[in-house]
Amino acid sequence: MTDKILTQENRVVRHGAMELIEHWAIALSGLILLLTGIFELPVGKRYYIIDVPGLGWSADFITSLYLHYAAALVFTAAAVFHVFYHGLRGEKELLPRKGDLSESVTVIKSLFGFGEEPPMRKYLPEQRLAYAAMALIILMLIISGMVKTYKNIYAPDMSHGILLWATWIHNIGFILFFLAFLAHMAAIALRPNWPMVRGIFTGRVRLDYARHRHPLWIAGMEPEPQDPATVEEGEQQPLPSEEAPVMEETEEEDLPPGKPQPEEDKT
Amino acid sequence: MKQEKNLKIGRRSFLKLTAGAAALSGMSLPKKSFAGTEQRLSTLIDLSLCDGCVDREIPACVGACKEINRDKIPQVIDPIPEPWPRKTIEDWSHKRDVADRLTPYNFIYVHKADVRVAGQAKTIFVPRRCMHCDNPACATICPFSANHKHKSGAVVIDQNLCFGGAKCRDVCPWEIPQRQSGVGIYLNVLPGLMGNGVMYKCDLCVDRLTQGKLPGCIEACPREAMLIGSRAAIEKAALSRAARINGYLYGKTQNGGTATLYVSPVPFEEINKTMIKKPGQPDMKMNVERRMVGTDALGKAVLAAPVLGLAAAAVVGVWGRIISRKEKAGREE
Numbered sequence: 093m094t095d096k097i098l099t100q101e102n103r104v105v106r107h108g109a110m111e112l113i114e115h116w117a118i119a120l121s122g123l124i125l126l127l128t129g130i131f132e133l134p135v136g137k138r139y140y141i142i143d144v145p146g147l148g149w150s151a152d153f154i155t156s157l158y159l160h161y162a163a164a165l166v167f168t169a170a171a172v173f174h175v176f177y178h179g180l181r182g183e184k185e186l187l188p189r190k191g192d193l194s195e196s197v198t199v200i201k202s203l204f205g206f207g208e209e210p211p212m213r214k215y216l217p218e219q220r221l222a223y224a225a226m227a228l229i230i231l232m233l234i235i236s237g238m239v240k241t242y243k244n245i246y247a248p249d250m251s252h253g254i255l256l257w258a259t260w261i262h263n264i265g266f267i268l269f270f271l272a273f274l275a276h277m278a279a280i281a282l283r284p285n286w287p288m289v290r291g292i293f294t295g296r297v298r299l300d301y302a303r304h305r306h307p308l309w310i311a312g313m314e315p316e317p318q319d320p321a322t323v324e325e326g327e328q329q330p331l332p333s334e335e336a337p338v339m340e341e342t343e344e345e346d347l348p349p350g351k352p353q354p355e356e357d358k359t
Numbered sequence: 360m361k362q363e364k365n366l367k368i369g370r371r372s373f374l375k376l377t378a379g380a381a382a383l384s385g386m387s388l389p390k391k392s393f394a395g396t397e398q399r400l401s402t403l404i405d406l407s408l409c410d411g412c413v414d415r416e417i418p419a420c421v422g423a424c425k426e427i428n429r430d431k432i433p434q435v436i437d438p439i440p441e442p443w444p445r446k447t448i449e450d451w452s453h454k455r456d457v458a459d460r461l462t463p464y465n466f467i468y469v470h471k472a473d474v475r476v477a478g479q480a481k482t483i484f485v486p487r488r489c490m491h492c493d494n495p496a497c498a499t500i501c502p503f504s505a506n507h508k509h510k511s512g513a514v515v516i517d518q519n520l521c522f523g524g525a526k527c528r529d530v531c532p533w534e535i536p537q538r539q540s541g542v543g544i545y546l547n548v549l550p551g552l553m554g555n556g557v558m559y560k561c562d563l564c565v566d567r568l569t570q571g572k573l574p575g576c577i578e579a580c581p582r583e584a585m586l587i588g589s590r591a592a593i594e595k596a597a598l599s600r601a602a603r604i605n606g607y608l609y610g611k612t613q614n615g616g617t618a619t620l621y622v623s624p625v626p627f628e629e630i631n632k633t634m635i636k637k638p639g640q641p642d643m644k645m646n647v648e649r650r651m652v653g654t655d656a657l658g659k660a661v662l663a664a665p666v667l668g669l670a671a672a673a674v675v676g677v678w679g680r681i682i683s684r685k686e687k688a689g690r691e692e
Contacts, residue, residue, distance in 0.1 A: 110675065132500070132502055133502050133524065134502075134524030134525060134526045134529070137445065138442065138444070138445045138447075138555075139444060139445070140444065140445065151529070153500055153526060153529065153530055154496075154530070154650045154651060154653070154654065157500070157651070157654050158653070158654055158657060161654055161657040161658050161660070161661050162657060164661045164664070165657070165660050165661050165664050165667075167664075168661060168664035168665060168668065169664040169665070169667045169668035169671065170668065171668065172664070172665045172667075172668025172669055172672070173668040173669075173671050173672045173675075174668075175672075176668070176669055176672035176673070176676075177671075177672040177675060177676055180672065180673075180676045181676065181679075234665075237661075238661070238662060241658045241661050241662055242662060243499060244499045244500075244651065244654070244655075244658055245655050245658045245659060245662075248493075248494045248495060248498060248499050248508045249507075249508040249509060249510050249512075252504070252507045252509075255504045255507065256504050258504075259502075259503060259504040263502070263503075
């Protein structure tokens with residue numbers, strides 16, 4: 093757990109360097125997989141993509157396969173690393189919790205002005221559900237992709253039944269992964285989630301934002317002794333959430349309305 | 360020819376040979392040896408025997424193939440939906456009789472090669488069809504796995520699954536599969552936007568094989584210029600025939616190996632000189648590499664990726680624990 097309050101800087105460490113590397117390894121390799129997966133369909137010539145400068149290779153299925161394999165290597169290794177690394181460390185904050193579904197409904201309703209947003213942990217209930225959904229999609233893609241890769245190299249005459257299952261799981265997984273990516277981008281586009289975007293680039297989010305929207309997360313950290321390197325002697329301890337200072341005291345940005353959306357970050 | 364008679368290995372004897380081997384391996388009925396199609400089969404095309412059936416309107420192999428596959432392609436929809444944005448439509452439904460090239464309605468044709476070898480003019484007839492490669496990119500790269508290599512070695516396109524994107528033709532070194540627009544599953548999805556028909560090619564008469572019959576072209580050949588049998592038997596026969604006529608082989612190494620072995624009394628380089636590669640008319644270059652072979656190493660790395668990820672998690676996890684213990688010890692001091 094790398095989470096840490098940096099009161100002087102008005103920041104909370106939300107993701108450690110390892111988590112950022114995991115996220116971006118999966119994100120970038122996933123995008124390459126999406127693109128080269130599309131180019132494994134006969135679309136390059138038909139849709140004149142080959143005429144786009146720099147995409148002349150889009151109709152060369154073997155070139156796309158090289159790139160697809162290279163990205164799959166990173167994607168698969170990073171996904172397996174993620175599961176075991178955090179599993180061994182006992183970090184389960186992204187796993188769905190009991191009541192996440194109903195709590196998500198409450199949060200979404202609050203987004204439309206019906207009711208209040210409940211106090212949140214480090215991750216929003218939608219994020220935990222979205223994480224589970226994405227994990228399932230990635231699992232589908234990796235296993236089916238492995239079967240297809242094995243077939244390509246060792247067993248072109250493998251059981252057609254197994255191959256058809258793998259193929260369609262891969263194709264459906266591709267569509268779901270693409271939709272999940274769009275939903276991820278849509279979540280980022282929502283104003284209440286903007287403060288979290290900084291977190292996936294720098295690992296840190298604003299402390300006042302976190303106190304306002306993720307009080308259960310902050311409350312879980314505050315009883316802990318502060319790191320002397322980050323908290324000066326005699327410095328005032330952060331206030332409980334209900335006493336949190338309002339945004340305009342610390343940042344130039346407006347306080348977000350506090351309406352969470354799914355899938356802000358994935359690690 | 361004399362040599363062939365001496366060899367005394369004909370089509371039927373191959374069947375017997377195969378059946379005998381099958382019986383030894385536990386298969387009781389001769390038919391089952393093909394019917395199971397579990398054993399890997401190969402075919403041999405002996406160009407020293409093929410005479411192109413010059414006395415017939417079309418060669419016997421071509422005629423038999425056409426007859427067997429006459430009703431294979433369903434009724435083509437009229438009008439054929441115009442694909443968008445590239446408006447390519449390939450419609451052979453009004454040219455079904457074409458027999459001098461590969462089309463969706465013609466899976467085999469015979470090329471006539473007038474060559475000069477050692478100053479002598481010679482005419483060689485070369486039946487051309489799908490080579491049924493050992494690791495066919497046309498099948499492995501099909502996005503819907505509509506094209507698949509069977510245990511028998513036959514590479515077969517399932518016309519009920521194919522969208523007609525022609526990827527298989529693009530990656531085939533001989534560009535064998537041919538498209539018929541206006542038929543197939545794509546008509547039920549988004550015909551204007553995705554898919555463009557169905558790809559067709561020789562399927563080694565896989566249905567006939569399961570019934571214990573020979574492929575049509577092999578059965579029809581009046582000169583027994585084509586054979587089918589177990590992989591080992593065909594390979595042995597091909598090498599033996601080539602040695603006897605001081606001839607040449609094609610198909611053993613091309614594209615990573617195929618289930619079709621040509622035996623020729625003249626070098627294939629000379630035959631290839633008579634071939635101008637055109638749509639539906641493949642050439643016979645000697646150096647045909649399997650392009651996907653270059654991707655195999657990376658593919659193997661992908662298969663090892665879970666182990667890589669696991670090992671990295673263990674190393675980083677243990678390293679993290681050592682660091683945190685050191686930090687804790689430092690704080691306690």
